[in-house]
Amino acid sequence: MQDARLPRTLFAVLAAGAAIYFSSYYAELPEVVASHFNAQGVPNGWQTKSAFFAVFVGVSVLAVLVGFGIPRIISLMPPELINLPKKQYWLAPEHLAETHAFLNSYYAWFGCAVFLILILTFDYAIQSNLHPDNRPDISRMWYILAGFVLFTLVSTIRMLLRFGRVPPRDNS
Numbered sequence: 324m325q326d327a328r329l330p331r332t333l334f335a336v337l338a339a340g341a342a343i344y345f346s347s348y349y350a351e352l353p354e355v356v357a358s359h360f361n362a363q364g365v366p367n368g369w370q371t372k373s374a375f376f377a378v379f380v381g382v383s384v385l386a387v388l389v390g391f392g393i394p395r396i397i398s399l400m401p402p403e404l405i406n407l408p409k410k411q412y413w414l415a416p417e418h419l420a421e422t423h424a425f426l427n428s429y430y431a432w433f434g435c436a437v438f439l440i441l442i443l444t445f446d447y448a449i450q451s452n453l454h455p456d457n458r459p460d461i462s463r464m465w466y467i468l469a470g471f472v473l474f475t476l477v478s479t480i481r482m483l484l485r486f487g488r489v490p491p492r493d494n495s
Contacts, residue, residue, distance in 0.1 A: 326424070326428060327394075327424075327427040327428045327431040330390070330428065330431035330432045330434070330435050331391070331431055333435050334386075334387075334390060334391075334431070334434060334435050334438060337435065337438055337439060337442065338383070338438070341383075341438075341442050344446075345376065345379065345445065345446075345449070348449050348453065349372065349376065351453060352372045352375075352449065352452055352453065353372070353452065354371060354372060355369050355370070355371055355372070356369065356370065356371075356372050356375050356448065356449075356452045357369055357448065357451060357452055357455075358370045358374075358375050358378070358448055360447075360448070360451065360461070362461070363461060364451070364458055364459075364460070364461030364464070366451065375445075375448070379441070379445050382441050383438065383441060385437075386434050386437045386438040386441060387434065387438075389430065389433065389434050389437055390430050390431050390432075390433060390434015390435065390437065390438070391430070391431065391434060393430050394423070394426045394427045394429075394430045394431075397423070397426055398423050398426075402414040407422075407486050408483065408486045408487045409486060409487065409488065409489055410486075412489045413486055422486075425485060429478065429481075429482055432478070433475075433478060436471060436474050436475075440467060440468075440471050443464075443467050444464065444467070447459055447463065447464055
């Protein structure tokens with residue numbers, strides 16, 4: 324059975340680490356920071372640093388909602404509103420707890436991945452502002468994005484394999 328405790332703990336550690344790490348840079352940043360960059364890493368959008376960090380807090384809340392709110396919402400929905408392969412089996416009362424446990428873990432890990440992408444993206448912007456003449460290499464962001472796409476692909480395949488079939492012992 325799946326357990327969401329590890330990704331929940333990891334999310335909390337990431338949140339605490341991000342709060343400490345980013346707050347240590349707040350005073351060093353200029354009042355107006357480059358906050359958006361084109362595909363080559365050149366800044367093309369700016370905002371106040373307080374707005375920049377407010378956006379970080381806002382998207383962090385969205386990561387919490389993705390990782391922990393969605394499975395809660397799913398658990399409260401009637402089965403006819405849930406789109407899941409083989410849902411007659413997976414949402415049957417005898418399998419419902421197992422299904423919800425898997426979804427809790429799945430979304431918790433996905434929330435961690437989303438939050439990690441946010442942290443790394445905001446760090447790229449911060450480092451670019453602190454070192455405008457020696458910005459981090461933009462390829463770093465492309466590798467991070469590729470890693471997230473790969474994680475998403477593998478996670479989606481894992482979910483489809485999990486729910487796309489009924490275990491052989493229960494085919495009858």
